[in-house]
Amino acid sequence: MTKPQLSFLQIWNMCFGFLGIQFGFALQNSNVSRIFQTLGANVDDIPILWIAAPVTGLLVQPLVGYYSDRTWNGLGRRRPYFLWGAILSSLALIAMPNSPTLWIAAGMLWIMDASINISMEPFRAFVGDMLPNRQRTLGFAMQSFFIGIGAVVASALPWMMTNWFEVSNVAPAGEVPDSVKFAFYAGAAVFFAAVMWTVFSTKEYSPAELEAFEESGNSEHAAAAAEHRRTPAQYVSGALTWGIAALVITACVWGFALDKQLYILAGGCGVFALLQLVVSNLARQGKKDAMLYEIVDDLFHMPNTMKQLALVQFFAWFALFAMWIYTTSAVTETHFGSSDPTTAAYNNGADWVGVLFASYNGFAALAAFLIPVLANRFGRRVAHLICMVAGGLGLASFLVIQDPTWLLLSMVGVGIAWASILSVPYAILSGSLPSNKMGVYMGIFNFFIVIPQILAASILGFMVRTFFDGQAIYALLLGGLFMVISGLVTLRVEDNDHA
Known part of the structure; x- marks a missing residue:
């Protein structure tokens, strides 16, 4: 028994919720640094404030994946999480721009990102649940399309509020402009409506049906996963290794008076050491x-394809995080000549960053239709390499382009890379996973998205200050280099289930 192919309309409906989810993420990515600076944050403090986003993903996604694998009720398997995540996310989007202080804004970022992740994580597993292998590249590309379309509008909303609806773009010191507030309110409404469309227009396969599909197609995955278990002694040994690493990093930071943000790395190593002791x-x-x-044991027994994709994800998402947190600072300072959030020049530059972020998502929406074509022509690995090189060149070009209008050309390359990042690794991965662990493995795969972001939050501020003389533009150059590396390491990934 094999999964039937779904029609274009069915795939459209099951992916439509990503339109709303990306409204939330795009508003967050293009405006949170602006909100932090408005409430008094220094440029080199922004990475540590942003750490909420990757940490919440690290915690929430595997938990949601684990429980959604085991959920079945009147609403289905993944859809209950779509629903509750949409409700919480919409409330958080309304609250975020009304934060009265910097620390409340930082706390709201934790809540908002966790809520968005509750909806987003099951959507990845949803494609694996619902589509046969031969349609998964199309399914993830469709998600990329909706991500791009949603982000185009959401990223440009503050600019649209100012230029189309004449909403104020400036505010007294310490207050978020109304253009940003109204953009977040609109985003909350769209988030909820789009996710509800998928919830009520799509029917999920029952656990019995999924089991029958598994038995006929991928039972070897489940058998292989059950064969290997780490012993308690191996967990203790791993805990000692990571514990020593935490102590060494802590000693180096203290002894050499390094940036205190590097303590985050030590803390991460320490937490992983303690986690292994608990599992032992x-x-x-x-x-x-x-x-x-089960979550930790599955982490240590990932399929080989997933392990290889981890390195691909590391370089790609380090680059993206550098772009998200430093583009506002880089463009306002380098291209608009102001780093003062109370000036019109700064706010005009920040609005233009919103347009740039909208444009790369728009180009990604168009490139989503190109990804399956490239994958069929060259294979998914080479297709991903081509896209990542385009993105790397796009980020690097920020350093040489003087006229901010021409930065739209840079975003063509970034958009092509973004479309591939959101589809190709997941299409390759899903074919290597057992259906009864699709959710938890998609959640664990998120580790390789958030860990590079945590690392970036730990060291980028130090690097920009120490090596780049405080010039944020060089963080984008570093991101471009990492995108190219991500594409190159894709060539070593096993992909036996071609598009």
Whole structure:
């Protein structure tokens, strides 16, 4: 028994919710640095404030994936999480621009990002659940299309509010302009409506149906996953290794008076060490069906394809995080000549960044139709390399382009890379996963998105200050280099289930 092919309209409906999800992410990515600076944050403090986004993804996505794999009720398997995530995200989007202080804004970013992740994570597994292997590249490309369309409008909303609806673009010191507030309100409404479209227009396969598909197609994945378990002693050994790494990093930061943000790396190593000790204890007690044990054990026994894709994701998402947190600072300072959030020049530059972010998402929406064509012609790995080189050149060009209008050309390359990042790795990955663990493995795969972002939050501020003389534009150049590297390492990924 194999999964039937779905019609274009069915794939459209099941992916439509991503239009709303990207409204939330685009508003966050293009405006949160602006909100932080408006509320008094220094440029080199922005990366540490942004750490909320990757950390919440690191925690929320595997948990949602684990539980959604085990959920079945009147609404389905993944759709209950779409619904509750949409409700929480919409409320958070309304609250975020009304934060009275910097620290409340930082806390709201945690809440908003966690809520968006509750809706987003099951959407990735949803494609794996619903589509046969031969349609998954199309399914993830369709998600890229909706991501691009949603982000085009959402990123440009403050600019549109100012120029089309004459909403004020400036505010007294310490207050977020009305143009940003109204943009977030509109985003909340679209987020909820788009996700509800998918919730009520799509029917999911039952657990029995998914089991039948698994038995006929991918039972070897489940068998292989069940064969390997780490011993308690191996977990203790791993805990010691990561614990020593945490101590060494801490000693270096303290002894050489390095940037205190580097303590985040030490903390991450320490947490992973403690986590392995807890899992070792669960194993000794025979509690191998505990949620924490299963997630960590699955992490250590990923399919080979997933391990190889981890490096691809690392370089790509480090580059993206550098772009998201430093484009506003780079463009306002380099191309508009102001780093003062109270000036018209700064706010005009910040609005233009919104337009640039909208444009790369628009180009991504168009490139989404190109991805399956490239994949069929060259294979998915080479197609991804081509797209990532285009993105790397786009980011690097910020350094040489003087007229901000021409930065739209840079965003063509970034948009092509973004479309591929959102589709090709997931299409390659989904064919290597057992259906009964599709959700949790998609959640674990998110580790390789958020870990580079945490690393970027830890070291980018230090690097910009120490090596780039405080000039944010060089963070974009570094991001361009990392995009090209990401494309190159894709060539070593096993992809036996071609598009």
